[in-house]
Amino acid sequence: MRMKIEYAGHYEDCTGGNKSFGGGDDASGTFNNCTGGPYSFGYLGTASGTFTNCTGENHSFGYLGTVSGTFTNCAGGSSSFGGFGTASGMFNNCTGGNYSFGYNNVVPAGKFYFCSGGQYSFATPPSASSYYCMKGGLTFP
Numbered sequence: 001m002r003m004k005i006e007y008a009g010h011y012e013d014c015t016g017g018n019k020s021f022g023g024g025d026d027a028s029g030t031f032n033n034c035t036g037g038p039y040s041f042g043y044l045g046t047a048s049g050t051f052t053n054c055t056g057e058n059h060s061f062g063y064l065g066t067v068s069g070t071f072t073n074c075a076g077g078s079s080s081f082g083g084f085g086t087a088s089g090m091f092n093n094c095t096g097g098n099y100s101f102g103y104n105n106v107v108p109a110g111k112f113y114f115c116s117g118g119q120y121s122f123a124t125p126p127s128a129s130s131y132y133c134m135k136g137g138l139t140f141p
Helices: none
Strands: 010-012 030-032 050-052 070-072 090-092 111-113 133-135 138-140
Touching: none
Parallel strands: 010 030, 030 050, 050 070, 070 090, 090 111
Antiparallel strands: 133 138
């Protein structure tokens, strides 16, 4: 039986498949230019690292977990960036699909700058720390 693993190292120009880079575990390291498949980067765990120019498919970046890291120029599919978890990190110029960016947060959290998400993205009401973001084609604050 595999015990919980924490991905705390430095990862650069890496590519992984389904559940890579902490899929089911924690991603607390530094990730630069990394690409993961569905359920990557802290799925079911915590994505608390520093992520720059990273891409994940659906349910990536802390889906059902906590996203408390720093994300710059990252992209995820549906339900990414704490989609059904908590998005309390810092997000700069990131893109997510439907149900992304802490959609299920009861209390708005995180800081979002120039981010865009699909339908039902971002907590409702949106965080007071959301600047020039788009939700399902609608701009808010």
